[in-house]
Amino acid sequence: MVTVVCEASIIILISKLDMLDTFIDVFGIITIPEAVRIEVVDKGKSTKKMDALLVEKRISDGKITVKKINDSTEKIKLQNDFNLHDGEAESIILYNEINANLLGTDDYRTIKTCRVQKVRYFSTPAFVYQSVISGHITKEIALLKLDKLSKIGWYKDEILEHFKKLIQNS
Amino acid sequence: MMTNVISIRVNKRLEELIKNLAVETQLDQSDALREVMNNGIVFIAIKGYAEGKYSVEKAAAMAGMPLSEFMDLTTSLGIRSKIDLDDVLAGSDNLKSQVGK
Numbered sequence: 007m008v009t010v011v012c013e014a015s016i017i018i019l020i021s022k023l024d025m026l027d028t029f030i031d032v033f034g035i036i037t038i039p040e041a042v043r044i045e046v047v048d049k050g051k052s053t054k055k056m057d058a059l060l061v062e063k064r065i066s067d068g069k070i071t072v073k074k075i076n077d078s079t080e081k082i083k084l085q086n087d088f089n090l091h092d093g094e095a096e097s098i099i100l101y102n103e104i105n106a107n108l109l110g111t112d113d114y115r116t117i118k119t120c121r122v123q124k125v126r127y128f129s130t131p132a133f134v135y136q137s138v139i140s141g142h143i144t145k146e147i148a149l150l151k152l153d154k155l156s157k158i159g160w161y162k163d164e165i166l167e168h169f170k171k172l173i174q175n176s
Numbered sequence: 177m178m179t180n181v182i183s184i185r186v187n188k189r190l191e192e193l194i195k196n197l198a199v200e201t202q203l204d205q206s207d208a209l210r211e212v213m214n215n216g217i218v219f220i221a222i223k224g225y226a227e228g229k230y231s232v233e234k235a236a237a238m239a240g241m242p243l244s245e246f247m248d249l250t251t252s253l254g255i256r257s258k259i260d261l262d263d264v265l266a267g268s269d270n271l272k273s274q275v276g277k
Contacts, residue, residue: 008274015232018244032275045233049242057244091233093243107274114258115231117267129259132268136275159251165261 011037012110013097014045019112019130021057022158023151028142029133030069037104039096043072075099088119101125112160131161131169138173148173222250228258 010033017038020029030036038046043065050058064070075081075096084095094116101109102125109127111117120127128136131152138148149170156166186194198208218239225235236246 013233014243015247018247045243050244053242053245055242055244085234088231089229089234090231091237093233094231108270112257112259113232114228114263115234117259117263121263121266126270126274128267128271129264131264132271135268136271139272140275159254160247160257161259161264162256162261165259165264168261169264 007034008108009037009104009106010108010110011039011097011101011104011106012042013038013113013116014042014093015112015116016110016130016133017042017046017061018050018057019155019158019160020110020133021060023130023134023154025134025137025151026060026064028137030064032133032137032140032142033108035068036064036070036110037100037106038070038072039093039100040072040074041092041096045093073100073104076103084119088122089115090119094119098123098125130155131165135169135172135176138176145173145176218249221246222253222255225250226255226258232257 020026047058047062047065051062061070065072077099080099081095084090084098094111094113097109097111097116098119100106107126109120109125110129110133111120111127112129117127117129134148134151134155137143138145143151152166152170152173155161156163194205194209194212197212198205201208201211203211221230221235221239224230224238225232230238232247233243236243239246241249
């Protein structure tokens with residue numbers, strides 16, 4: 007089984023795409039650090055965000071596991087060196103502590119940090135594409151998800167167009 | 177809500193801008209100044225995020241907003257993530273190497 011740690015931005019974006027269950031289907035169990043739970047669930051619920059309720063339910067169903075990190079000194083170092091916040095720094099530390107296979111993120115600085123630290127990261131457009139390759143969703147659904155991602159406006163158009171072409175040609 | 181007093185000195189130009197804003201928004205000067213401070217903090221956070229200086233979660237914390245709300249705000253302003261195609265493709269290779277076909 008593939009062990010996947012996720013930070014908050016990808017959990018939120020995947021939830022907004024209504025793909026959280028596909029995410030869980032593809033990877034089995036998703037692991038998040040405590041700081042990500044606080045950010046997505048506790049803070050999200052304070053503004054009545056649907057993604058917060060969705061993630062809270064998946065945690066209570068045991069589909070998303072929450073773990074605490076051991077090395078808080080490294081957390082402060084990562085935050086200072088790379089201008090990250092609690093959830094992003096804890097995700098990278100947890101990835102290392104549990105020897106995870108992958109780290110999911112849709113944050114620019116976290117991606118740059120992953121590249122420096124040689125952390126195997128991935129982000130939402132790649133996940134949508136991989137879901138087609140692995141047969142979890144159809145090409146048509148994947149293209150609809152990329153359209154929705156385009157409407158959300160997180161990613162540059164050139165990225166989404168590239169992945170649309172990959173999906174169409176797959 | 178409990179409030180604290182902060183005294184600051186402003187130059188003539190800033191005083192004039194606050195007065196104009198108070199008239200424009202029909203707020204008293206104190207409320208206008210509070211509005212400027214609130215929005216100013218959010219602006220600094222958004223600008224830092226858009227320039228790639230802060231992570232999105234750090235910028236949201238600076239703005240005093242939950243991450244999901246901050247993400248909605250930046251996208252509603254037309255701000256796209258600085259993530260490049262190269263970054264996503266490298267991530268796609270990572271994903272493929274671990275999940276495979």
